Amino acid sequence: MRVRPLLAFTVCWVFGSSLACLLSGISLWAAWAGCSLCLPLLQRLTAQRMGLVLMCWLSLTLSALYWEWTDSRNSSELPGQLNISAEGLQGSMVHVTGALATGVEVDGDKAQFRLRLQNIQLRQGPIVQSSELVLIQIKLNAQPEQKLAQSWRRGDVVRLTGELQQPARAGNFGGFDYRKYLRTQRIHWLLKGAGASNLQMLKSPSWSRYSLLRLNDGIRASLSESMNSLFEPKVNAGYMKGLVLGITDDYDPEQYRHFTLLGLTHILAISGMHVAVYVAVLHRLFLWLRFSRERSLLLIMLLVPVYVLLSGASPSVVRAGIMSIIGLYALRKGVLRDGMNILSAAALIMLLIEPYFLLNVSFQLSFLVTAGLIVYVPLLQPLLSRLPIILRGSIAVTVAAQMVSFPLTIYYFNQFSILSLAANFILVPFITFLVLPLGAAALLVSWVWLDGARGMAWLAERLNTLTFAVVQWMNGYESFRTVWASPSLLWIFMYYVMLYMLFKLFQQWHAVRNPPTSRWSEEDTVPLIHSDNRTEISRGPGVRSSDLHPAAAGSPEWSAITGGRDRLPGAGTAVGRRFGLYQGLALVLSAIILFAMLNGAYSSSGAYGGRGIVQFLDIGQGDSILITTPAGRHLLVDGGGTIDFGKPKDTWRQRRDPYEVGAKTLVPLLQQRGVHQLDAVIATHGDADHIGGLQAVLDTLPVKKLVFNGTLTGKDKLDRLIETALDKHIPLYQAEQGMGLTVDKNTRLEFIFPGVSEQTSESSVLPIVKEQNPLSLAFRLDMEGGSYLFTGDMDIGAETQLLGDIRTSGQKNQSGDSSTALSARLMYSPVDVLKVAHHGSKSSTSADWLEFWRPKASVISAGKHNLYGHPNADALKRLGEAHSQVYRTDTMGEIQMQAIDGKVKVRTMYSGDK
Secondary structure (H helix, E strand, C coil): CCCHHHCCCCCHHHHHHHHHHHHHHHHHHHHHHHHHHHHHHHHHHCCCCHHHHHHHHHHHHEEEHHHHHHHHCCCCHHHHCCCCCCCHHCCCCCEEEEEECCCEECCCCCEEEEEEEEEEEECCCCCCCCCCCCCEEEEECCCCCHHHCCCCCCCCCEEEEEEEECCCCCCCCCCCCCCHHHHHCCCCCEEEEHHHHCCCECCCCCCCCEEEEEEEEHHHHHHHHHHHHHCCCCCHHHHHHHHHHHHCCCHHHHHHHHHHCCCCHHHHHCCCCHHHHHHHHHHHHHHHHHCCCHHHHHHHHHHHHHHHHHCCCCCHHHHHHHHHHHHHHHHHHHCCCCHHHHHHHHHHHHHHHHHHHHCCCCHHHHHHHHHHHHHHHHHHHHHHHHHHHHHHHHHHHHHHHHHHHHHHHHCCEEECCCCCHHHHHHHHHHHHHHHHHHHHHHHCCCCCHHHHHHHHHHHHHHHHHHHHHHHHHHHHHHHEEEECCCCCCHHHHHHHHHHHHHHHHHHHHHHHHHCCCCCCCCCCCCCCCCCCCCCEEEEECCCCCCCHHHHHHHHHHHHHHHHCCCCCCCCCCCCCCCHHHHHHHHHHHHHHHHHHHHHHHHHHHECCECCCCCEECCCCCCEEEECCCCCCCEECCCCCCCCCCCCCHHHHHHHCCCHHHHHHHHHHHHCCCCCCCCCCCCCCCCCCHHHHHHHHHHHHECCCCEEEECCCCHHHHHHHHHHHHHHHHCCCEEEECCCCEECCCCCEEEEEECCCCCCCCCCCCCCCCCCCHHHEEEEEEEEECCCEEEEECHHHHHHHHHHHHHHHHHHHHHCCCCCCCCCCHHHHCCCCCEECHHHHCCCCCHHHHHHCCCCEEECCCCCCCCCCCCCHHHHHHHHHHHCEEEEEEEHHEEEEEEEEECCEEEEEEECCCC
């Protein structure tokens, strides 16, 4: 195998940066020492020159040091500059002056942008100079302020007053951590202000570091307005702006979700194919203008950065732009004619400029998929030799892209549609070669012939309608949608190793069984046409740029490979060796191992070493508890909810994609833990902060049964939830006192409230009860020797009523009456864990209640800094007097409990300083 020093250097650079990112302190340097000690062994195993091995060691060492140096400097300077701790600075009112470092995003009643500080003043203290980057969030007070906020531009110098806040940390294990995300953007503080009038414009310099980007913003805004005038309705305009210009602000959230479910979001991002088409068009234009080859290539190299800026400069398009420039330079100079070397150079340049690109999902997918296409497509193509050339290339590319992106897809998004392969094969060329050029042409023609441009836009809209219909139709087959727990990094690494071994061995086996009938000539080339998730490979004698699709002519990968130095395996030579027994066994073993890895990853549906676990999720002001049994069954108790206080006249405040706890927090958490289906969803009562998030759960995951208290609230959320359950044929169960549910041999639920007298089971119409708290379902869970009591939002009146029922039941049992609804065991059996009712309000959890159940531990689910003052100080006092250990989601984040050897083990996201 031909050695690529640049590739080896870049791989080691990435590996060293990854080590420094994952480890720290002694662990990091122990790993570095271990890698250093392995160098002689590596040199002997690979039979490579010691100089190359030392170069790899130097790359690994320098990258780790570079990451540590960068990371150590990535901290807030404000506490030191203001002479106050970060905790003391939290929530402080400050006056700041600075320049807008980005454009302004206006969404409903929120305006957001990044500000490069020039000075900051704490209360009436001294003015302190600072250059830190902060994220500004302004809540607009009236609709006219939207237009005012939209007039603010990058580079404007402003003064405003607001409250400093640290970004929120992840509240749940494996949840999205906003603070860590912003830290990779070198932002450590949010500054929240009220009203656009709070921002005062100051005199801006005629030229600053933002001037070029400000001009670019203006051009993009003008192009965006042109697209808005061409395309109707708004969903088409937003879709085409993203497709052609990389402007994603106006994507329809529901349409974007449909594309995501089918693994098609890469179509909606400016990527390598867009750059290739741009370069190809320029190439053809300069040929028509009779420019020389050298001048054409130089001009294209200079114009590529212009397109990168106009398209938004996302990591994927920056990668494609850098590869284009390097590839065109290589074509002009006749050097570095190798696609993998070009890819390596692009990755190295980007990581030197910004090491945190390594943590960017777009960066990871872009480079891994591109590398995967270069490696795997040549291995796949010979296996498809019986197919027509056009289908052969498209199928090889689609299969390779899907297989290479699969591990990262399930790691970050935890779902994969089996129809994704078909959707990509059909829709990607349709959109790339029809919709995208048509939309771009309509935009260009609109500058000189508006009527003609609108005709093109009309045709593009019809194609979009067809695209949306196909996507929605495919998403209708929910049985093809699979949910995967996030795999480990070791699993991902082994997946790529086994996939390569499988394809390599299979290609060798195929080459032995189908030896080539003729040798290729020296002029034969293997042109590679690249986009992030799409590549086409054609082969045959005498391929020239003029023979290819326009996207191929400017492709850096095609430029790198036309030198003929990288051929398909077996190209130009006959296979002279046999496929022996050991190779056959290795092929079979690779397939078995890969299948076992996939099966194991899919089967890990949230089980915790075969033990049951109760997970009190942090979903803000509300309740949501996930119960996973020893047999891997899943029960969800409540789903939280986002309470909307808006009025009909305030529709302008509505966000394009408003935060909804079910879709944004709960469902991703369930998927991240590999919950394929829920054996039961229990809605304790109909209040929005308990059932609001369940709508997204029923829309996304299979549910076997929905248990509720048998009443309606007369409000839309619960009505819609019941209708969804009926439409999906989910059985509905009305729980009442005395009912039980055996989940597995180690898990049993017993419902203890409300009593039968509270239900209206004789009528076929569900009663409407507006006050739901007194009818909250209460049940006891016994699992692996641990006992848990769940109480919804019961108030003291309901607690008193239940205690009376239990005591009456005990008296009847003592007199020999066996027809009681409650077992005597409940009367005398305390619980290990109590889920405190109503978020720890004053009107729940009486002293009598605590004395009866004697919980060793109590869990309070409440939102941080909630408006209700939960948990109440009196309730906390009563819990303390009952000697019950209190755990709170508002300060500790998610709380997980397991019963091991008769004792409940507790794990919290934080120690209590959240």
